[in-house]
Amino acid sequence: MEFGKVVVVGGGVLGTQIALMCAYTGHDTTIWLRSEGSVGRTQPKIQHYEEAMLADLEAAKKLIGNPMGGFLYPRGLITKWEGMTPEEIDRLAAQAKERFGSLLHISLNMAEALKGADVVIESMSENPQAKVEIYEKMRDLLDEKTLLLTNTSTLLPSMFAEHTGRPDRYLALHFANSIWKNNTAEVMGHAGTSPESFRKAVEFAQELQMVPLQLHKEQPGYILNSLLVPFLNAAEMLWAEGVSDPETIDKTWQLGTGAPVGPFKILDIVGLETAYNIVSLNPESKKEGSTMQKIAALLKEKIDKGEKGINAGKGFYTY
Amino acid sequence: MEFGKVVVVGGGVLGTQIALMCAYTGHDTTIWLRSEGSVGRTQPKIQHYEEAMLADLEAAKKLIGNPMGGFLYPRGLITKWEGMTPEEIDRLAAQAKERFGSLLHISLNMAEALKGADVVIESMSENPQAKVEIYEKMRDLLDEKTLLLTNTSTLLPSMFAEHTGRPDRYLALHFANSIWKNNTAEVMGHAGTSPESFRKAVEFAQELQMVPLQLHKEQPGYILNSLLVPFLNAAEMLWAEGVSDPETIDKTWQLGTGAPVGPFKILDIVGLETAYNIVSLNPESKKEGSTMQKIAALLKEKIDKGEKGINAGKGFYTY
Numbered sequence: 001m002e003f004g005k006v007v008v009v010g011g012g013v014l015g016t017q018i019a020l021m022c023a024y025t026g027h028d029t030t031i032w033l034r035s036e037g038s039v040g041r042t043q044p045k046i047q048h049y050e051e052a053m054l055a056d057l058e059a060a061k062k063l064i065g066n067p068m069g070g071f072l073y074p075r076g077l078i079t080k081w082e083g084m085t086p087e088e089i090d091r092l093a094a095q096a097k098e099r100f101g102s103l104l105h106i107s108l109n110m111a112e113a114l115k116g117a118d119v120v121i122e123s124m125s126e127n128p129q130a131k132v133e134i135y136e137k138m139r140d141l142l143d144e145k146t147l148l149l150t151n152t153s154t155l156l157p158s159m160f161a162e163h164t165g166r167p168d169r170y171l172a173l174h175f176a177n178s179i180w181k182n183n184t185a186e187v188m189g190h191a192g193t194s195p196e197s198f199r200k201a202v203e204f205a206q207e208l209q210m211v212p213l214q215l216h217k218e219q220p221g222y223i224l225n226s227l228l229v230p231f232l233n234a235a236e237m238l239w240a241e242g243v244s245d246p247e248t249i250d251k252t253w254q255l256g257t258g259a260p261v262g263p264f265k266i267l268d269i270v271g272l273e274t275a276y277n278i279v280s281l282n283p284e285s286k287k288e289g290s291t292m293q294k295i296a297a298l299l300k301e302k303i304d305k306g307e308k309g310i311n312a313g314k315g316f317y318t319y
Numbered sequence: 320m321e322f323g324k325v326v327v328v329g330g331g332v333l334g335t336q337i338a339l340m341c342a343y344t345g346h347d348t349t350i351w352l353r354s355e356g357s358v359g360r361t362q363p364k365i366q367h368y369e370e371a372m373l374a375d376l377e378a379a380k381k382l383i384g385n386p387m388g389g390f391l392y393p394r395g396l397i398t399k400w401e402g403m404t405p406e407e408i409d410r411l412a413a414q415a416k417e418r419f420g421s422l423l424h425i426s427l428n429m430a431e432a433l434k435g436a437d438v439v440i441e442s443m444s445e446n447p448q449a450k451v452e453i454y455e456k457m458r459d460l461l462d463e464k465t466l467l468l469t470n471t472s473t474l475l476p477s478m479f480a481e482h483t484g485r486p487d488r489y490l491a492l493h494f495a496n497s498i499w500k501n502n503t504a505e506v507m508g509h510a511g512t513s514p515e516s517f518r519k520a521v522e523f524a525q526e527l528q529m530v531p532l533q534l535h536k537e538q539p540g541y542i543l544n545s546l547l548v549p550f551l552n553a554a555e556m557l558w559a560e561g562v563s564d565p566e567t568i569d570k571t572w573q574l575g576t577g578a579p580v581g582p583f584k585i586l587d588i589v590g591l592e593t594a595y596n597i598v599s600l601n602p603e604s605k606k607e608g609s610t611m612q613k614i615a616a617l618l619k620e621k622i623d624k625g626e627k628g629i630n631a632g633k634g635f636y637t638y
Binding site for chain 1 (some may be wrong): 386387502505536543549550553562564570577579582
């Protein structure tokens, strides 16, 4: 392992998942949090995702011998499916419990947390001003060697590079939700990121059992959201303009491309509130009578009825 | 069967496939062609697709008992996969050969061909003027009862409704390429299509063992292309702007959404010439330095090298 000590800054949904994956793969991992209040909010999340990861390992036993198993096993947790045995899964689960217990720490002391870190991953909420503040607070506390990564989904590393005090050792490593199953990591530098740092971020992603997806230049939304946003928007337009209904649109996409899910099922997974926020960012959504405004209004209506997607038990489909 | 006699106007790739599916499902089917020259071009196509359909039936035997078989069998040719036997497939193949021989006719005589037709499917090339001419030629030869359908991909039924002389009995039924495998039929009326005609088109699609996908209003590109065009364009933009390479972009989409193929594999299937034509229709593609112009130039470069997609053996991937 090239990266012995990892620090995750922020204990939100993704921060917690990233920290658990770091510990799972044998890294000494510290989650830095701002206050005792943050600790109270983060600890239940850690427990929740720890249980989810262990439950998925346990469930993977039943996939052994199932011809679909190779598609369904949790790829972040299990690197090689072929020849997998229940005993090996038990060994991984026991090792995970041991590592979660011994390798995962929470700290409120930033200087202590950052000291000697090989990698620091900033995983704060998407507030540019808050990010600038945290980078400026960290800059004099970081070791010379430390690689600084951001998990931002919607912002760009170039917006913060100068504030970090180490633009050459700063770039984005963007994880997907449920990273122990969706084990991708989009690697994206800004113009001043050194090739060495980029290469290190790729290696670090691999150490975390992620598939690194490399971007050669900055792109808002990285690769996946750059494809998903216009795709989902096209589907929302057909729906809002009354061309067809969500079920038919999904069926068309599935039959036409062989995909397992269509755009409205994806919207249920993403969550209708996120979809609404994305649509609302588009200035068209403020124009009276525009398709974007119709989409926003229809999504709002569903959100107000509690139909927020898969986590709410109902969205475009009932779960 | 509600629709005994079917006429397909035009013997191109789709016209031929539609006619074969009509005969396969037991319909007396006539392909009307303009000239002896057209007959010479259409007959080899008929033979080609007839062989492809029979080959896929034969190949389906090997899928019996394969756990992936239920995903891979040719859905247009086999309506029920569960409990399928090699004997039943042999019976379907024998019936197909018999029907291709006895039910499929070519005619150069329009009046004779159209007489008594329950359904006529216009499947000419996408030339609006040529379509108007053919509709005006047909209008006084069609029976009162005949349902008139167009398989147009890029034009709208409202553009031709008045020229048909039967706007209430005229709408679009849009088939996918390789319809014996991709058995979808998008059903789309114009404002003057009667509900009765729409219902009939849905039933006719079902008689052809297609899955009817209903649109409630006119939409250029129907459902599938309304989703595919912006999706593929988003992928082309990432490629043309150097954000990432086709393999990485495809891998991101596949890992992120569980899809079996990514946008560049789909472009190889669609064909790069079609992709180039779609991009060229966008006025942005004429603007110096625009992303659309970069996309057009890159596609053109590949086409000029013969890398036209899956049918050419090479596109973004090598086959």
